[in-house]
Amino acid sequence: MSSSYYQPSMDLAKELPLFSRKRHEEVFLSFRGKDTRASFASHLYASLQNAGITVFRDDDSLQEGDRISKSLHGEIEESRISIVVFSKHYGDSRWCLQELVQIMKCHRTIGQVVLPVFFDVDPSEVRHQTGEFGNGFHNCLNKIKGEKDPYIIDDLMYGLVNSENERWRFMHDWESAIREIVEERWRAALSEAAGLAGFVVLNYRNEIEAIKDIVKKVTHLFDKTDLFIANNPVGVESRVQDMIQLLVQDSEQSNDVLVLGMWGMGGIGKTTIAKAIYNKIGYNFEGRCFLANIREVWEQNVRQVDLQEQILFDINKEMTTKIQNIELGKNILKERLCRKKVLVVLDDVNTFDQLNALCGSRKWFGSGSRIIITTRDMRILSRNPVNRVFKMRHMDENESIELFSWHAFKQATPTEDFAEISRNVVEYSGGLPLALEVLGSYLFKRRVTEWQCVLDKLKIIPNYQVQKKLKISYDALNDDTEKEIFLDIACFFIGMDRNDVILILDGCRLFGEIGISILVERSLVTVDDKNRLGMHDLLRDMGREIIREKSPEELEERCRLWYHEDVLDVLSEQTGTKAIKGLTLKLPRANEKCFSTKTFKNMKRLRLLQLAGVKLDGDFGYLSRNLRWLSWNGFSSTHIPTNFCRENLVSIELENSNVKFVWKDGQMMEKLKILNLSHSHCLTHTPDFLNMPNLEKLILKDCPMLTEIDKLEEDIEQMESLTTLVANSTAITRVPFSVVRSKSIGFISLCGYEGFSHDVFPSVIWSWMSPTNNLKSRFQTSAAMSSLVSVDVPSSSSHELSSFLNQLPRLRSLLVDCNSEVQLSIDAKMILDALFATNSKELESTATATTSHLTTSTLVQHCNEVHFQGSKHFFKSLLIKMGMNCQVTNILNELILQNMNLNESGGCFLPVDSYPNWLTFNSEGSSVTFQVPHVEGRNLKTMMCIVYTSAPDNITSDGLKNVLVKNYTKATIQLYKREALISFEDEEGQRVVSSMEPGDKVEVAVVFENSFTVKKTTVYLVYDEPISEKLELNHVPDFNVIACSDDENEHTAKRFSTENKATDDFNQNRKKKNRVG
DSSP, X not given: OOOOOOOOOOOHHHHHHHHTSOOXXXXXXXXXXHHHTTTHHHHHHHHHHHTTOOEEEOOTTSOTTSOHHHHTHHHHHHOSEEEEEEOTTGGGOHHHHXXXXXXXXXXXXXXXXXXXXXXXXXXXXXXXXXXXXXXXXXXXXXXHHTOOOHHHHHHHHTTTOOSHHHHHXXXXXXHHHHHHHHHHHHHHHHHHHHTSOOEEEOSGGGHHXXXXXXXXXXXXXXXXXXXXXXXXXXXXXXXXXXXXXXXXXXXXXXXXXXXXXXEOOTTSSXXXXXXXXXXXXXXXXXXXXXXXXXXHHHTSGGGHHHHHHHHHHHHHOOSSOOOOSHHHHHHHXXXXXXXXXXXXXXXXXXXXXXXXXXXXOGGGSOTTOEEEEEESOHHHHHHTTOSEEEEOOOOOHHHHHHHHHHHHTSSSSOOGGGHHHHHHHHHHHTTOHHHXXXXXXXXXXXXXXXXXXXXXXXXXXXXXXXHHHHHHHHHTOSSHHHHHHHHHIIIIITTSBHHHHHHHHHHTTSOHHHHHHHHHHTTSOEEOTTSBEEOOHHHHHHHHHHHHHHSSSOGGGSSEEOSHHHHHHHHHHTOOOTTOOEEEEEXXXXXXXXXEXXXXXXXXXXXXXXXXXXXXXXXXXXXXXXOOXXXXXXXXXXXXXXXXXXXXXXXXXXXXXXOSSSOSSOOOOTTOOEEXXXXXXXXXXXXXXXXXXXXXXXXXXXXXXXXXXXXXHHHHHHOTXXXXXXXXSSSOOSOOHHHHHOSSOOEEEETTEEEEHHHHHHHHHHHHXXXXXXXXXXXXXXTTTTOOEEEEESSOOHHHHHTTGGGGGXXXXXXXXXXXXXXXXXXXXXXXXXXXXXXXXXXXXXXXXHHTTOTTSSSEEEEEEEEOTTOSEEEEEEEEEEEOOOHHHHHHHHHHHXXXXXXXXXXXXXXXXXXXXXXXXXXXXXXXXXXXXXXXXXXXXXXXXXXXXXEETTOOSOOEEXXXXXXXXXXXXEEEEHHHHHXXXXXXXXXXXXXXXXXXXXXXXXXXXXXXXXXXXXXXXXXXOOTTOOOOGGGOOEEEEEEEOSSXXXXXXXXXXXXXXXXXXXXXXXXXXXXXX
């Protein structure tokens, strides 16, 4: 008798409908009546029934009119297990074989368990259709060959013609097609079923033992130990289906071991849903185990190995195995489970040690296994990668009312007189199942007045049972800084921008970035799509209760004060102590109150202060020097008093204030990161930002009296840390030049422009170019008149372009997106004409004076001069590089610099093509046109230009004014001023190169001062090297010889090789193919 059992992996995508329908029988029994009806099959049927297992017993003596396709297919699909009793004459029954085809289909598609029993027949005879079994099978095949009964033919065809190939065969010769397709299906089903582990009964002597073993196996597979879910499982089914959808998404990996995570705050129902899934799909596995409350058990060190033993018992029913220690248990689990398809649920995991001990590796489990982990800590799931994570959602209003009602009224809806107050309780619970159940049970059979009293109490003191459950997550935090951050958020920072809070917490030395990330992972804090911090109301109340319960009677001894009555008491009685770290009091303007500053005298550790509708009278020197956050809505003074210590402040928020100027003195505030003066309608002067060198966020929204544009522009020029500028609805009418030139500002809201700088700045600059904006006068009056800016023109027309061509000298760079190649040619001509027109002698002399010291920058790499005897001209060579550096770039750069020096004969050596590392394009004059080639496996990284010019000997500059890159294919023009090339960032250089793709027709042109003559221009396109290749200098032996003379009409070039080799055929062919005239 077989001693092993194997169940194939289920196809979850097709299994889904099984979860939503009720099964009629648990076992489908298929057998050949004349062989086993009165003996083995009957005894097995009775034994299964006696064991409490419902069985559908097929009997092929049923009338033939009751067609298989309609009467049995449904029964087979609805059964969890099929037992197939193969006997000597099983194969000569069309009925049995049709059943078997359907059974094996369910086995493959929905994971149905199939147990073959070989009664008085050898499994190999069934697998290969030989012997007496094979004879009967062939007899059955012969019977269907000449079958004419339309009912039988229809029955044989049922579900058979599935593939295109089978359909084609059937259409061309349906009689032979039926026989062929049926035979293929029958043989495949017999072979597959006989290959499964099952039970062999070769004689009647072991029949009784075999039946006992089969019943034991079936009982084990059903494992009738489903877990209790709930008396009223509201919302459970929909969440179970959502979880199963995650399994369905990984159906292609159904044979792999999949690990699934369930993440959410305490009390949200993770365990309940995990139990429901365990019950739902557990029967599809050879074994299953649900480990509950792992966190609690793990804390009792002596019982940790009990969890490992529990897995072995639940799956293998091992009662004798005793595990001595955790490490030994890991090996035992791996050895005992690695060949079994199992379902393991690990409930409430909160440490990596627990996972390592109970689920150390996917290799511990057999193919098709599923591991489900519930946790409050997302980090648990990310460090041990899971295939999918199911984020638990809170109950909606309808679900909440129903669940609450079942506990409060023992019915699905509230009674009429409790309807309104029930909604108030449900709203307080925030869709948390734990709170709904606890509060519902607590309020059961209480009067309405008692309900109202409970609600009033909950606003101050949370329910103990809910508090205890939620506090588990707080207690599990790693250190005091994380707990401090949680309490700060619970009391002060809910709804605030995450980045602002991080700056404040960092100023308090609490390491806000990592702290908030951990709180989010632990389901204690949320961050919405607007980057604002959030927290469930019950978690908020839990945090506040932690503070309250440490000093329930003495308010002044609490570390944080948030409840307005408590704060009013402390401030009025002036009982504040050094225990207080944070305080908030927000009153309506109509109830504004005034307190003496002396009330803060003893609050030496106060670091967070939030006020609204409050006035302070007296010496502001009493306020804590440790203050990091001051939020004072409706600040009534015209300025912050001089004696108020500001040196440690990180954030000052004075919205709706009366300040005209922020402060009189110039106190240095190096720690200040945020300054918010929004809606300060009297503000006329901005503070001296030089005293705030680390300011990152400046908000001046709705300050209509603020007009100091020149001062603001001057200050922003110095504010290298500023990342956010919000100043809409002020008297400032235009965006300062310094804002656009700033390299730090990432977000702007000013003069009607709002968004990220890289999105907004092009529109700002384009607005300057509009003819209606009188650009010329604006440049003349601006304090940044000499500044260089970059302009991106989304689309061009001759009219739009001509409106600012006279301002080209002011532009650092220009990108024009043309509508067509024709428009490109027109625009390019206009730009070049404008550039040449500006090259007057006066501008040349200015350029000479200002650029002679800028010839050794990163991108203008080299300038070489040679003066020939008897000549009035210098010959110059200039190297320009645009793009990103790579190994090939550095090698080529070195080769060029070593050989580009003009000798006394006017010649120099330049490297030629070195495919696939770089490709060369040459042309006489100031421009080169080429088609960008495709180099297999390489990306274009750098473009290098070498320009040879001659100039009068009284000119000392290199003469370069602009570089123009025209892409005819994309209809774009890129213009870069010499100053832009000198200060090129990698990102700007990469922009030039990345815009060129294989097949693009590109022209590179250089513009020099009028007194310069461009002799020759060479362009190198450099490609990155594969990681596996290393290029050496001696791999590039060939050079071109360039010869120049004082005669502008004379220019020669020839090839020179350091080796006696023929010219590379590829280089010659590429030049012919890629040269564009």
